Amino acid sequence: MESIKRPLDGVKVVELATFIAAPSCTRYLADLGAEVIKVESPAGDNLRYTAINEGRPTGDLENTSFDCDNANKKGICLNIKTPEGREVLEKLIAESDIFVTNVRHKSLVRDGLDYDSLKVKYPKLVMGYVTGYGENGPDKDLPGFDFTAFFARGGILGTLMDKDAVPMLTIPGFGDHPVGLYLANGILAALYRARETGKGDKVTVSLFHSAIWAIAIMLQGAQYGMDATRYPMSRKDIANPLTVVHKTKDGRWIQFAAPAYNLMYNRFVTALGREDLVDDPRYFPQANLQNNLHEFYDMLVAQVATKTLDEWCDIFKKADIPYAIAQTWDELLQDEQAWAANCFYKMHYPTGNDRTLVRPPILFQDTPLPEYKRGPYLGEQTEEILASLGYTEEQIQAMMAAGAAQHPAPKEH
Template structure:
């Protein structure tokens, strides 16, 4: 038997899923209760369940994915983020990386501007709540070890070039022979199939190929990309969501499956309406003009930038009073059609009225006026944002190398099984002894030999 840290646990998930399905069947079944699926006549018992007031149950100490075992072989942001989301909500995730460390460890920025493998910001963030071990899949022994681990897990996450693992003899079809219930989640720039599947793709490539860049920015200027690594995060989010669905099916049927995530398709899926506009209208919506977009762009004030939208609970008179320029009450700005016709002049009046005002004062007064209003928050401001602080969005972690630091943690809230911070990102090979000595029961001599041969 392997160590509990890498053993497979399906039983609890099956029981939980079974209860959920029985509950759904009880509510949905029309037999003997006069249920009308096309009307509003619900069974009396169901009405009582839906309308009765029950005391809220205290949060549980385990997550919704408690008992799920995951091997994370990915080296990029998307795959690592997928694994982190599963770990954040209870899955036991083991990060397996080459003995030299995953490539993400070499990605800056670094804490203290020190390019150290334990100080990469991205590795730290993308691998919270995971355990970590090393394994060299380029060696025969390393691949044999992977095959020994696979029967004890539910999920393998990987982000290698399509076909790479299969060429090594440890692709999905190979590993499924070791574990027929295995789920493999593959996250790559363009997916496992198609003419671009073998192409490499970085963040900016995925963004460009996924359409979003073409509709971002100002008319007549170069297309723009959102800051950061949004495409990678979208790939990770989709990977975690689809893996959760596959786990639900696995718990009910015992079947595994191969999940194929294309980061470019994840990006493209966020512009569904834009894509549909072309076949529907025979053209595409233009990007915003450089000026005169009727409150459609950020505006500079004394200490930053704001964004204003008409609508909300504020009348135009209220908005005009907020900006404090009597010109805004002239007939040429009296209704939406006039404002659109005179939008360049409108923008200039608004810009002149806010240039000497602070963004937080504007934000507070806009809320009092029931205006649709936002301010552009900097990273330091976001860290102190009262809304995020109140919702406990940031958590302080204590890393053995860099010490204590606040990080974004709770990405969504489940009332009964909330996010739990368990451990910081693992140091390189931190849990090798637990996995190889305790779990796979290698002798101390063999363990040392594996290290000498660069297998772990």
């Protein structure tokens, strides 16, 4: 049986990036069949060293965080500050279709790796670039992380909370992963044009702009000055309390989703066991509700507290009303639907442990799921890649001895 070609078979990608956003983009390209070569300095990608933040063991032998964003890649370790290391990087880019980086602009210009310099030599090259705040404006050179550029500056941290609470706890990757897929989307469009016209392009995605896009509906609404958009606000003041999470008798939280309030109101109150409220002019239509928000909210709190989570799930499922349990991460890892929908992959590590890893959320019908190969150890394919570029064994060993290239052993736990 003839094997099915993956969409990006034959495409070559060079990644010079650290942390999450840009590497998550190239991980997805690798899943699509591209040959992705990850270039790391002798210090290695910073994501290799965040074990304490994620509660996992230290070392390379079981690095689930690194594997999430670097699966299916090859790795080369270069000191591009040396002439020899810089020459290797240049050769890799010369052979590639796509170059992805999150190195800050001033450093790229200094090293001749900015797009204006590269496109003169490689007019078909597509460059993918991740920034914190974009490429123009007074803050374009600020360092950017999802904690700051996405969550805080991007209008999420200061708004999406009850006004009497503290801002939500941020988690790494929350903003980075969408940025990675946005970048991949733009890169694939640019690659198509490069194949059609011979002209490449530079695709830029920022954490800041991505956050603004994520909150665009309410952000645009905020310009009208209505109370419904004055976030942060009290839960009691949300214009549609049928889209708020509520606490059950057994202390669990259940999220409802009735954004079309007028369409779903009667079905909803009937499912709640409050048939007496059908067409009640205090709460229906939604325009009438606005003068009685607190009263209706208090009724919801009291009513949801009369039954357990399982009881409400059964009721709302039978009524075909959208709801979801506010799951913990332990529950999500066991979620039957998540496994059936191919969200997860079970990885066996040299430590003897089996760990659950997450797949990117884009699936194909006629292309099989990619094999989930762990990310490369630091410089794992250094010698193999150098040989593929035409370097002799003697030249490779000389570069190793000079520190221009490395193949260090993986760090154990």
